[in-house]
Structure formats: structure tokens, C-alpha cells
Amino acid sequence: MRRMDKRALKLRDLVVLTEECAPLAEVPALDVAAGEALGISGPSGAGKSSLLFALAGLAPRMRGSVLWGDTDLSALGTPARAAFRARHIGLIFQDHLLFEELGALANATVVAGFRSRSERRALQDEAARRLSSLSLPDDARDVSRFSGGERQRVAVARALAHRPSILLADEPTASLDSANAEHLTQLLLAEAHQAGRTLIVVSHDPQLLARMDRVITMSHGVLVNDFKGGSQ
């Protein structure tokens, strides 16, 4: 298995735009260290998801720079951004976005289809390990029959199966009860603090936000507060 490198984030003069060039989020400067856990909070419609998608190189338009280590996503074309995501970023979506017709393992390894043969093996192993550590049954059931909590855990396993150096999560605890939410929060923090993945989580969940190394708050598309907390 390839060694995971670590990637710090450096945003400079970032403006995330809609297709019609209306601004969705603006961040003049933001630095996140490799292995740091950053929370993004703010009212609904503040532009949190828009910012997170921009960090993944998924914004259709943006200005300024999104530097992950020495790679500036804003300078890359669509294929190179996709390739960067495939290698370095694990994404957890607000509503999971699983493939309903596939089982848990097939969902967690859905990216295997475009990986090389050797990577496929490693991916399978890692996904299976993740699923069992998340205590998900490795059966052939379609995920459409899964509960919200089970689905969320499959989404987490999918985001981590390729051992990304960056983990981006949008409302990961939204569909979970407090025990499950707590469990997932611990897992995400461990990924940051023990595995050294740079973790950025968008959330309304005060429990989760309180455990982050740092929380930024957005309102109407702009950064209004940068609060350094402690999660230990």
C-alpha cells in the first residue's frame, strides 16, 4: 500500500461562484495544518457546503487559490481535479449519496472500477476492514434496506477506503442518534489525530463542533469567526 502523505490546506482570496458568477462563499485567507480537525458552522444557506465542495475541486467556478500542500486545485482542469480527489480526498456527503442497488462492500469500493488492479486489492481489503470495524454486516443486502445510521457508516467506509490524506464531511452526524453521532465523531477525530488526515467537517451539531481543534463560522457566504478550541 502506498504511504499516505499529509496535506495542509492554504486558501488565499478564495471566491466560490455559481455558474452565473454570483458569489456563494468568500474566504480571504485560511490555513489548516495537516492532521488538524476543522469544523465549519453557520446558519443554513451560509455557504458552508459550497465552500466544502470548492475545497474538493467540485465548484464549477472559483477565483483565488485552494492549495492542498503544493497542489493548487483552482489551477487544475476538471480531469486533474478528479484525479486529485481520487488519490487524496475522502468525501462524505450530506445525504450519503450511496448506490442504492449495491451492497455495503460494493458501495465502499465503488471507486475500485477505475483503479489499477493492485490498488483494487488494497481498496477491497481496506474497505472490508473499515466496514467490520464500523460493525456493519458484510452481507449482500442492497444498502437501500439499510437504516440511516448504517448508510452513514457505509458512506464513511467509502470515504476512507482509499486512505485519503484529506477527509471532507458535510453534516456527517445529521441522520444519527446521539450515541451513533458520538461514535462517528470519535472515529473522525481519530482519523485526524492518529492517521494524520486533514479533517474538515461542516456541521450544525454542537457536540461535534465542540470536539474539533478549531471551528470557523460562516454567515452569508463570509467567514465571521475563527475560533481555536481544544478537543483533547
Next chain:
Amino acid sequence: MIWADLTPGVQDALTLAALLCPIAVLGAVLLQGYAPWPLVAAMLRRFRWTALIFVAVVAGSVAIGVGLIAQERGLRIGTARAADGFDIVVTAPGSEVTMMLASVYLQATDAPLLDGETYAEIAGAEHVALAAPLAFGDSVGRAPVVGTTADLVTHLAKGPLEGRMFTARHEAVVGAMVPLRLGESFEPAHGVGDGADDHAHDVDFVVVGRMPVTGTPWDHAVVIPIEAVWGVHGLADGHDAGHDHEDHEAGDHDHGDDHAAAEHLGPPFDPAYFPGTPAIVVKADSLAASYALRSRFTRDRETMAFFPGTVLSQLYAIMGDLRAAMSVMALVSQALVAASVLVGLFILTRLFARHLAVLRALGAPGRYLMAVVWLFSSVLLGAGALVGLGGGILATWGLSRILSARTGIAVPATFGWAELHLVAGFVLVAMVLALLPAIAALRLPVLARLRA
């Protein structure tokens, strides 16, 4: 080695390979290094009803194409085979097609007659191996009754009869498909079909023999001595009743009610007592002689001689032009099918636009998205083409049986390269077209689909 030097089989195989090769190359280029199959299989399962309908539509259009090609060829082979036994037909001047239909395919027609001198001249000509007069116009049920000579029956049967040849005027030999048993007797009706007059002839015939299957309309015919046809119509019987006929003393005498003159069957006929015949089937002893005889008996006002095979080729040439015209229509309709297939593929692609957006968000390269969409489409198109090929073959088989039963011509259900070429060509075009929705999949707005 140039193309024309290759055997047709090799040419056909190479054409097929040339049609399939681009598909393989396309697939290899798109799928190289990827493993989209589990995902595609799952999507096929999920959208199975839509997929099934799509496959059925493709299969239907392919089956129609395959069926038409095979049927057309089967008809051509079948009609040509039916004319095999008829080297030359001599009739009074008129329409070759009409007379061919009458003599080879037993489609009754009113035709002027050739007289006894003409018959005698033809029968006596050098290199004539067989000259059989024909007489038609009567029927038994749906079977036409044909009067001719025993020699022609032997010639057309190409094998031993079940039972025996007719040797008396009231005896008949039936075609393989005629629903009359050996020993059964019947009364022919004057005319053919609905207008036939059932009791015009108060004469009974008995079936003494059955021809083997010939694959011609003669399989449905009842053949009686031509003397009998003349006789029931109250005409002279071709022979001088005053003469004795030692040569036929060996004839069948079981039916004592027959007077001796009736036992004289077949040539030579006495021109003075020859009532006339609409057509004479002639067989020459060599191919060269066939041509010589045809020109000899092609005389402006008296006789017309033709090769049914040649008349058929002329018909096929006309049908070939028709086929060309129809193939333009077929092409237009195929293009319409291709267009609807394309529209169908675009709609199918919309079904999993969200899947594609998620894959893109997870870092899938564009070629992988194309591979997924193209493979999905190709499975449907390929399955439709295969099912259509099978369905077309089945339909051909069924249609051939129906046509054979209707026309009396054994229409073979054959399967040829042309069908394979058609299907391969269709698959090639469709799979290239399937690239369009695959390319369109690249242009789908990812973020909008993720948020939807």
C-alpha cells in the same frame, strides 16, 4: 492476394470481422484498465424493466431485418428450385411470365393451344429427350388437376413413386401433399377454386400412385393422363381409335369397365386426333441442345419457347430493383430505429445521472464514466441484437412454413452471411452512436446533481 481472388465464404467472414473489429477496438479503448462491470451489472438489475423494454425494441427491429433478408433469399431459392425440372417450355406466343406461372407453378390461366402438328414436330425433333403436353383447368378440392404424360411425372418425381404410375385413363398420381389416399377415388370439378363446377364431369378417378416431395407446387397437384382430360371434356383423345395398340397390352386390366382404346396412353400422339395443349414441357439431351431448341421453337406467330429459369432471373432482376428501392426505405427506417435507440440511450443515461455525478465527485476519470454508460448501452444493444437474430431466424422458419403451405413452393428457411452482416452492421452503428450519450455524460453538471 486481392479481394476478388478470395472465396465468397472468406470474403463474408472478413466482412463480418471488419464490422465486429471496430466494436472490439472501441470497447478495448474505453474499458482498458477499468472494471466497470459490477457497477453496470447492478444498474442493469436496478433498471431491469426499462432495460428489458429497450432490448425488446432493438430485438424487434433486428428480427424484422433478419427475417426480411432470409425470407427474400428463401423465396428466391424456393421458386428457382421449383423451376428446376422445367428446362424449356413451349407455348403459343404470349406472356412468358403467365405461361411460366401456369406450367411450373400451376396457376391456371386461359391460354391459346398448340396443335398436334406442332407437338409432333417438337416431340420428333433431334435432341429432344422429353416432350410432355400439359392440360389444366380442373380441380379436386383445392388441388389442381393436371393432365400430362407418365414420362413427365417420372421426370418431375426424381424418385420412385409410392404405389405406381397411372396406366389407365381413370387412374391418377397425386403430389406428396394432396389429401387423397392411394386407392381413394375422386371426381374432378371443372374449373379451379370457388368457381369450380363440381358435377360438370361425371367421371371417377382412382389414386394409384403418389409422388415423393418435390418442393414444387406439383406437390399439391393431382396428375392424370392427358388423354383423360381431353376425354372428360368430350374431345378426341390423341390417338386414332381405329388403330390397335399392342404396345400397351401390358397395361393394367383390373378395371374391366375400360374399353381398350382408353388404355393407349402417352406419346406418340396422332396429330389428327390431338385436341391441343397450352404448354409443352421439353427436356433436351444437352445444354447446347436446349439453346438450339429454344431458338428453333421461338417463332413469331406460331410458338414461343422459353427457359423458366431465365424468366425467373428476369423477375429477380426486377425484384432486385425493387429490393434496392426497398433497401432505401429500409435504410431510412433503420436510421429512425437508430435515432430512437439514441434517444432511448439518452433517457437511460438520465436515469443514472446522479450515479455518474457521485462517481465524478469520488474522482472517476471521464473515460470511466464513458465506459460505464457505453457498457450499459452496449449490453442492451448486444442483447437486443442477439435476441433479434434468434427471433429473426425463428420468424423465418415459421414464415417459410406458412409460405410453403400457401404457395406449394418449398421455401427453405436458410441462414446466411447477409443476416450476420446486417446484425453486425447494426450493432456497430448503434455502439458508435452509444458514444454520444457517453460523451454527454461527461458534460453533466456534477454539483447540481449532487445537491439535487
